[in-house]
Amino acid sequence: MRRIVTLIVLIWLVVGAIAAGQRGYYSNSPSNCAGVGTIAVTVVAGPLNYFGVNPKVTDCTLPQPSS
Numbered sequence: 001m002r003r004i005v006t007l008i009v010l011i012w013l014v015v016g017a018i019a020a021g022q023r024g025y026y027s028n029s030p031s032n033c034a035g036v037g038t039i040a041v042t043v044v045a046g047p048l049n050y051f052g053v054n055p056k057v058t059d060c061t062l063p064q065p066s067s
Helices: 002-022 033-051
Strands: none
Touching: 002 033
16 A cells, blocks of 8 residues: 555656646746745646646745854
8 A cells, every 4th residue: 555655646746847847947947945946836736737736936035044
């Protein structure tokens, strides 16, 4: 059973990575964390991308080191 779940998750993520590639997210290097976040949520959304889901991260702030 574990192998089946692992295989389904792997296929899900591969389909998401293909969707991100088709949207051109890999051709331009993301310049901030919002770009990286958009790629990540697109990959995690997987096949849902082909059913109209278009996840985007518009704002993202990274934690700053304490002084």
